[in-house]
Amino acid sequence: MSFLEVFQYTRQDSVIHKLDPRAKLFMSIVLAVVALMFLAIIPLLIIFCCLVPIIGAAKSLRRWSRSMRGLSILLIFIIIFNTLLSTQPNPFSHSLALTLRLVALMTSFSVFFLTVHPDELSQALIQMRVRFEFAFAMSMAMRYVPTLGQEAYAIMDAQKARGVELDKGNLLKRIRNIVPIIVPLIIVSIRRALSIAESMESRGFGANATRTYMNVLKFRKRDWAVVTVSLLVLVFVVYVRIFVPLPTWMLWQLPI
Amino acid sequence: MPLIEFADFSFKYLGADSLALRKVDLNIEEGEYVVLTGPSGCGKTTLCRAINGLVPQFHRGYIAGNVIVDGKNTREHNVAELAPIAGLVFQQPENQLVTLNVEREIAFGPENLGVERKEIRRRVEELIDMLDLEHLREKHPHEMSGGEQQRVAMAATLALKPKVLVADEPTSNLDPQSAVTILDLIADLNRRDMTVVLVEHRLDLVSKDASRVVLMDKGSIVADGEPREVLSMDLCQEIGVGIPKATQIYKRLKQRGFNLDKVPLTGAELATLVQEVKQR
Numbered sequence: 083m084s085f086l087e088v089f090q091y092t093r094q095d096s097v098i099h100k101l102d103p104r105a106k107l108f109m110s111i112v113l114a115v116v117a118l119m120f121l122a123i124i125p126l127l128i129i130f131c132c133l134v135p136i137i138g139a140a141k142s143l144r145r146w147s148r149s150m151r152g153l154s155i156l157l158i159f160i161i162i163f164n165t166l167l168s169t170q171p172n173p174f175s176h177s178l179a180l181t182l183r184l185v186a187l188m189t190s191f192s193v194f195f196l197t198v199h200p201d202e203l204s205q206a207l208i209q210m211r212v213r214f215e216f217a218f219a220m221s222m223a224m225r226y227v228p229t230l231g232q233e234a235y236a237i238m239d240a241q242k243a244r245g246v247e248l249d250k251g252n253l254l255k256r257i258r259n260i261v262p263i264i265v266p267l268i269i270v271s272i273r274r275a276l277s278i279a280e281s282m283e284s285r286g287f288g289a290n291a292t293r294t295y296m297n298v299l300k301f302r303k304r305d306w307a308v309v310t311v312s313l314l315v316l317v318f319v320v321y322v323r324i325f326v327p328l329p330t331w332m333l334w335q336l337p338i
Numbered sequence: 339m340p341l342i343e344f345a346d347f348s349f350k351y352l353g354a355d356s357l358a359l360r361k362v363d364l365n366i367e368e369g370e371y372v373v374l375t376g377p378s379g380c381g382k383t384t385l386c387r388a389i390n391g392l393v394p395q396f397h398r399g400y401i402a403g404n405v406i407v408d409g410k411n412t413r414e415h416n417v418a419e420l421a422p423i424a425g426l427v428f429q430q431p432e433n434q435l436v437t438l439n440v441e442r443e444i445a446f447g448p449e450n451l452g453v454e455r456k457e458i459r460r461r462v463e464e465l466i467d468m469l470d471l472e473h474l475r476e477k478h479p480h481e482m483s484g485g486e487q488q489r490v491a492m493a494a495t496l497a498l499k500p501k502v503l504v505a506d507e508p509t510s511n512l513d514p515q516s517a518v519t520i521l522d523l524i525a526d527l528n529r530r531d532m533t534v535v536l537v538e539h540r541l542d543l544v545s546k547d548a549s550r551v552v553l554m555d556k557g558s559i560v561a562d563g564e565p566r567e568v569l570s571m572d573l574c575q576e577i578g579v580g581i582p583k584a585t586q587i588y589k590r591l592k593q594r595g596f597n598l599d600k601v602p603l604t605g606a607e608l609a610t611l612v613q614e615v616k617q618r
Contacts, residue, residue, distance in 0.1 A: 093476075201438050225438055228480040274433055280387075281434040281491075283396050284426040285498060286450035289418025296445040296458045 088149035088192040091199055098140035103198045103206040105305035112312040113190035116319050117183055123175060124332045126182040133189045140197050149192075150185065157181050175335040200224045205299055214293055230271065237266050339409065340365040341502060341533055342389055342424075347403035349384060349393055358384040360557035361403070366535065368501070371528040373544050373565070374537045376554035377578050382537045385554070386506045389535065390424035391417045408501060422451060425500030429507045431487035435479035440471055440490050443479075447498040458497075465493040469523065485516025492523065502533040509540065518543060542582045545569060545603045553579065566601035584608040 098106070117129050137146045164177030198206075204217040241262050242248060248259050322328075344364040350357045359381045366372055374382050387393040391412040394401050405412045408423045428434055437443045444465055448458045466472055469489050479487060488508055495503065505524060509517035517540065525547035528534045538544050545551065551568040553561035555577045561568045568574070569581045570589065584602040588611075591598065598615060602608040 199438075201442060221438060222436055225436060225479065228478075229432060277428065277430060277433040278436060280392060280396060281426075281428055282436055283417045284390055284392065284421060285447035285494065286418040286421040289416075289421065289450050290452040292452050294449050294452050294455055294458065296441070296449060296455060296462065298455070 086149070087152075088146055088188065089195040092142060092145060092196060093199075094141045094197070096139060096141040096197070098136065098193065099197045101197075101308060102299055102301055102305040103194075103202045104210065104299070105301070105308040106194050106198060107206070108309050109312045110190050110194040112316045113193070114187050115316065117186040117190060119319060119323050121176075121179050121183065122328070122333050122335070123179050123182065124334055125328070126179055126186060129186050130182060130189075133186060133193070136193055137189065137196075140193065142196050145196070146189070146192065153185075153188070157185070160184070172335045172338060174338040178336070201297075202299070205295065205297060208295070209299055215288070226274075229274075230267070233270055234263060234267055237263050237270075240266075341368045341408055342366040342535075343404075343406040344385075344388070345404045345406070347388065347401070347405050349388065349399055349401050351384075351397060351399045354399070357557050358399075359388065362557075362559055364552065364559060364562070366502070366533065368533050369528075369531055371525070371534045371547060371549045372536070373541070373548040373551045374535060374554065375539065375541060375551065375579055376560075380554045381557040382554055383506055384557075386426060386504050386535065386537060388412065389502070389504050390426050391415060391420040392426070418450070421447065421500075422498050423500060424502050424504055425495035425498050427488075427492050427495050427503065427505040427508045429510050431484055431491050431508075431511065432479060434491040434494065435487055438478055439476050440466070440474045440493075441476075443490055443494045444497045447494055451498065461497050461499070465496055469493045469496075483516070484512050485519060488512060488516070488520055489523070492520070496527075502535060503527060504535045506537045507539070508536075509538065521547075539580060541569065541580060542604075545582055545585075546607075553577070565603060569603070570601045 170176040204221040207217040349359040545565045
């Protein structure tokens with residue numbers, strides 16, 4: 083699952099990391115929308131060439147290329163199957179374009195997820211009028227994922243020590259083997275949730291209608307610049323797509 | 339007026355068979371360092387929960403009597419209102435850390451109470467400095483050791499500026515070294531005029547700093563007084579409380595007709611006492 087790394091926050095000191103998450107969200111959405119509007123190789127390559135420098139500015143090229151390599155098997159799979167099964171006149175070109183579009187989509191969202199700390203994300207949501215409880219639930223889920231993982235391993239070890247053979251037998255048996263892990267895990271998690279709730283309650287969770295925040299996100303000039311540029315790009319591309327027929331060189335396709 | 343007043347307080351958890359607390363009468367004054375001890379299931383945790391209103395507000399059950407904390411009856415005030423008075427630290431550090439880094443964790447309490455931003459920042463910096471957390475500032479709770487987590491949990495509780503710190507076995511999941519660090523920290527806080535209620539089994543480590551030891555068994559308080567006085571009672575052994583080694587030796591010596599001048603709580607005290615007797 084290494085290709086998912088591209089959606090995981092990495093601590094870096096870069097221009098992109100310092101942008102306001104809301105500006106980045108807008109930028110990512112615009113990039114994705116633009117990618118969705120074309121299905122020819124040349125325009126998608128152009129979009130792709132705009133995305134790579136952004137990833138580069140986020141100092142995450144290496145991570146990105148690693149995930150793309152992890153994704154390559156899936157991409158090749160998509161190309162082969164689409165080529166074989168498509169009814170388009172030039173099936174190979176078509177599936178190549180599809181793949182490029184998938185990569186462009188993933189990259190444009192990874193710009194967001196790679197550079198936004200979960201805390202910033204929840205703060206951005208709160209400032210976009212999402213209720214604190216929901217935004218906090220999200221950040222808490224991220225907080226407890228590793229803890230639960232650890233617990234699952236501990237339970238597996240305990241069950242193995244009692245003679246449960248977790249990795250033996252046919253598929254059906256293996257699926258049934260999940261039960262002795264899942265049940266204790268759920269019970270332990272419920273207990274943990276109670277104890278967490280107790281601790282949060284003791285620290286005044288949900289006490290005050292006017293909760294304050296230590297770190298408040300502020301739109302700076304550069305954030306406005308990003309939003310303005312993204313908006314201009316969006317308007318321009320939509321205009322081009324609707325009113326201007328694409329020049330033929332842009333619609334170029336491979337002969338197969 | 340005492341800071342914490344238990345007046346004939348009894349409590350039974352919903353669905354439980356027996357009383358968790360049985361007619362508890364206890365007054366705790368400002369500035370005291372109370373060590374609460376007793377066998378498992380004797381009601382120590384329930385007593386702690388009763389101080390900040392988790393009992394009866396969060397854990398429902400049958401109650402009799404009253405608990406009055408800083409003039410507020412815990413029946414009538416919710417936990418959040420009592421949070422700035424009584425700060426609780428719990429057993430499992432990782433269940434107390436709910437955010438993704440230390441700064442946020444410390445800010446969580448004051449943010450909930452609607453404290454002003456600048457003041458929150460000031461408290462965070464003060465506590466990071468005081469509890470020596472600078473190197474952990476940006477860390478995920480999962481990247482910290484148990485001792486570090488518990489230190490952060492304490493900082494997060496202290497950020498509420500409570501009048502009394504209630505710690506429910508804060509060291510039970512820690513290695514001895516981290517336990518000593520946490521207990522030293524608590525003793526240090528008490529020297530800075532913080533009232534402390536501490537549940538602890540390792541009496542070897544805490545009885546020298548405590549101003550008072552309260553012994554509980556089966557939901558009621560069975561002994562209450564000066565550490566030296568309570569820990570030298572025979573009752574301790576009867577209900578199975580691990581008294582400090584030095585006190586144990588004092589009692590053995592006494593059984594054999596060898597009286598020391600006072601009850602020792604630490605090895606060092608015992609050594610001086612024995613030396614004094616030898617010189618005589």
